[in-house]
Amino acid sequence: MSPLDVIETGQSGRRGGSSPGLLYSGSDWNFDTLRNSYDAIERIAIDELELDVYANRIEVITSEQMLDVYTSHGMPLIYKHWSFGKRFVGHENAYKRGLMGLAYEVVINSDPCISYLMEENSATMQALVIAHAAFGHNHFFKNNRLFREWTEPSGILDYLEFARGYIARCEERHGVRAVERILDAAHALQNQGVHRHSGARPMDLKGEQQRDRERREHEDRVFNDLWRTVPGSKAEKGLDNAAERRRRLGLPEENLLYFIEKNGQRLAPWEREIIRIVRLIAQYFYPQPQAKMMNEGCATWVHYRIMSRLHEQGRIDDAAFMETIHSTTNVISQPGFDTGGGPNFNPYALGYAMMTDIARTCEAPTEEDRAWFPDIAGNGDALGTLKHAWAEYRDESFIQQFMSPAVMRQFKLFRLHDDAEKPYLLVDAIHNPQGYRDIRRSVAQSYDPGNFYLDIEVVDVDLSGDRCLKLQHLTSPGHLLDEKDARATLRQLADLWGYEVKLLEIDRQTQTVLATHLASPARTGP
Structure with missing residues (x-):
C-alpha cells in the first residue's frame, strides 16, 4: 500500500494557537486543509475534552486501497493468503454493483494509531473522520481495560x-x-x-x-529427525x-x-x-467484538462534539455542519427488523444513543433518571462519567449498567417469548418498571462474549497410546454444531494434530452426550 500522503503528529508536537476563520470552504481539500483541520480538531480533543490518545498517523488512500484494507483485517502489513484475495474480490464486486458502500475511514489499534482516510471524501468528511478515528477510536483503544490488557499497540x-x-x-x-x-x-x-x-x-x-x-x-543445534519416529520419548x-x-x-x-x-x-x-x-x-x-458498540458509540459521540465545537468557533460554515449532521444521522440510523435491520442493533446507533443519554442524565436528569441512576444523575460531569464508562466496561456490562428506560422507549423495545410448543409468541416484557429491567437484561445477554465463541475444550489425549485428541463441546439440545461444518473443521484440526480427533457434544445441564464427531488426518507419517 502506497498512501498518497502521510501526516504524522503527536500531542507534544501541536503547531501554535488557534487561528481565526474558516478551515475550508466547499468540498475540495488539499493536504494543507487536512493539517489545519487536524490542528483545530486536536486543540478541542486535547484541551477541551482532555482525551488521552496515542500519537497519530493519518494516511490518505484510494477506494481500491480501502477495499484492500478491508480484506486484511484493517492491517497495513499482513502475510499473503488466498482468503484475503477472495474477500477482496467479493467486496470489490459488491461495491461495483452498488450492493455495499465503502467506509469513510479505517483505524488501527497501534502506536502510533494509524487512520486511513479515503481520497474521495469531501473536506468535511475528512475532518469528521479525523475526529472520529484519530481521536474517538484512538482514545478508546488506549484507555479501555480490554484493550489495555489484551493488546500490545506498540508491538x-x-x-x-x-x-x-x-x-x-x-x-x-x-x-x-x-x-x-x-x-x-x-x-x-x-x-x-x-x-x-x-x-x-x-x-x-x-x-x-x-x-x-x-x-x-x-x-x-539439537534437531535430529529420527527422534520423531522413536516411541516412548521422555x-x-x-x-x-x-x-x-x-x-x-x-x-x-x-x-x-x-x-x-x-x-x-x-x-x-x-x-x-x-x-x-x-x-x-x-x-x-x-477484544474488538466485545466492545464494538461502545467503541463506535464513543467515536461517534466524540466526532459530533468536536464538529459542533468547530461550528460554534466559526471554523466550519453552516453547509459543512449540515453535512456533518446528515452523515452522522445516516451512520446512527437503526433500520427496523422489517426494513433490512435484521435481529441486531446498529452499533453506532445504540452506542451513540446511550452515550448521549448518559450525558443528558448527568446534566439534566428527570425523576426517572434519578431513580434508575442515583450515582450519576445530575452530577454535572458528563465527560468524566463517559470517560469512566469507556475505560471500565465492555458492551455487555455497559448495557446492563447504563441502558435507561428513555433509550428503550427511543428504540421501541419489548421482549418476545418464543415457546416452540405453543402456536403463538408471548410479549412478556413491556414498558413498565419490571419490563424495563427484563428488556435491559435480555439486550445485555445478547452481547455476552460467550455468544461469540463456542465452549469447546481439549479434555484428554493419551500421548503414549493412540494419541487420539479428545474434545468436548458444552451446549444444549437444539444448539448442536452443523454436521458438515463440524466435520470439515475437525479434519483441519486432525491434519495439524497428525492423529485422530474426537469431539463430543455434551448437554451442559445433564452431561449427556448429544452427538459425536470423528476426523482423521489427511496426511500420515512423521
Missing part, C-alpha cells in the same frame, strides 16, 4: 512485518502449498485459538520475535495415569491452536511457528 506493526517475512521465507523454502495447508487449518481454528479468561499470559509481541530467534537457533513417560496426564498437559484447554502448537508431535518447527503467528494475531483482535 503489533513490527510483529506483522516479522510474520509476513517469516511466512514468505517458509514459502520459498518449503513451497507455497505446504505453507498454505498450515495456514488454511490454522485459519479454520482461529476463533478457537484465543485465551478468553483473565489470568492468561499477556501478549508480548516483541518478546515473541526474540523467542522465535532463540527457538530456531536451539533447534538447529515427554511421554509418566503420562499413563489419566489424571496426572491431564494435569501435566494443562487440560482442559480452551485454546486449541495453543495446545496444538505446544503438543503437536508431527509438526515441524516452521509449522509450529506459523500456528503461533495465526494464534497471536487472532488474540490481538479478541
Whole structure:
C-alpha cells in the first residue's frame, strides 16, 4: 500500500494557537486543509475534552486501497493468503454493483494509531473522520481495560512485518502449498485459538520475535529427525495415569491452536511457528467484538462534539455542519427488523444513543433518571462519567449498567417469548418498571462474549497410546454444531494434530452426550 500522503503528529508536537476563520470552504481539500483541520480538531480533543490518545498517523488512500484494507483485517502489513484475495474480490464486486458502500475511514489499534482516510471524501468528511478515528477510536483503544490488557499497540506493526517475512521465507523454502495447508487449518481454528479468561499470559509481541530467534537457533543445534519416529520419548513417560496426564498437559484447554502448537508431535518447527503467528494475531483482535458498540458509540459521540465545537468557533460554515449532521444521522440510523435491520442493533446507533443519554442524565436528569441512576444523575460531569464508562466496561456490562428506560422507549423495545410448543409468541416484557429491567437484561445477554465463541475444550489425549485428541463441546439440545461444518473443521484440526480427533457434544445441564464427531488426518507419517 502506497498512501498518497502521510501526516504524522503527536500531542507534544501541536503547531501554535488557534487561528481565526474558516478551515475550508466547499468540498475540495488539499493536504494543507487536512493539517489545519487536524490542528483545530486536536486543540478541542486535547484541551477541551482532555482525551488521552496515542500519537497519530493519518494516511490518505484510494477506494481500491480501502477495499484492500478491508480484506486484511484493517492491517497495513499482513502475510499473503488466498482468503484475503477472495474477500477482496467479493467486496470489490459488491461495491461495483452498488450492493455495499465503502467506509469513510479505517483505524488501527497501534502506536502510533494509524487512520486511513479515503481520497474521495469531501473536506468535511475528512475532518469528521479525523475526529472520529484519530481521536474517538484512538482514545478508546488506549484507555479501555480490554484493550489495555489484551493488546500490545506498540508491538503489533513490527510483529506483522516479522510474520509476513517469516511466512514468505517458509514459502520459498518449503513451497507455497505446504505453507498454505498450515495456514488454511490454522485459519479454520482461529476463533478457537484465543485465551478468553483473565489470568492468561499477556501478549508480548516483541518478546515473541526474540523467542522465535532463540527457538530456531536451539533447534538447529539439537534437531535430529529420527527422534520423531522413536516411541516412548521422555515427554511421554509418566503420562499413563489419566489424571496426572491431564494435569501435566494443562487440560482442559480452551485454546486449541495453543495446545496444538505446544503438543503437536508431527509438526515441524516452521509449522509450529506459523500456528503461533495465526494464534497471536487472532488474540490481538479478541477484544474488538466485545466492545464494538461502545467503541463506535464513543467515536461517534466524540466526532459530533468536536464538529459542533468547530461550528460554534466559526471554523466550519453552516453547509459543512449540515453535512456533518446528515452523515452522522445516516451512520446512527437503526433500520427496523422489517426494513433490512435484521435481529441486531446498529452499533453506532445504540452506542451513540446511550452515550448521549448518559450525558443528558448527568446534566439534566428527570425523576426517572434519578431513580434508575442515583450515582450519576445530575452530577454535572458528563465527560468524566463517559470517560469512566469507556475505560471500565465492555458492551455487555455497559448495557446492563447504563441502558435507561428513555433509550428503550427511543428504540421501541419489548421482549418476545418464543415457546416452540405453543402456536403463538408471548410479549412478556413491556414498558413498565419490571419490563424495563427484563428488556435491559435480555439486550445485555445478547452481547455476552460467550455468544461469540463456542465452549469447546481439549479434555484428554493419551500421548503414549493412540494419541487420539479428545474434545468436548458444552451446549444444549437444539444448539448442536452443523454436521458438515463440524466435520470439515475437525479434519483441519486432525491434519495439524497428525492423529485422530474426537469431539463430543455434551448437554451442559445433564452431561449427556448429544452427538459425536470423528476426523482423521489427511496426511500420515512423521
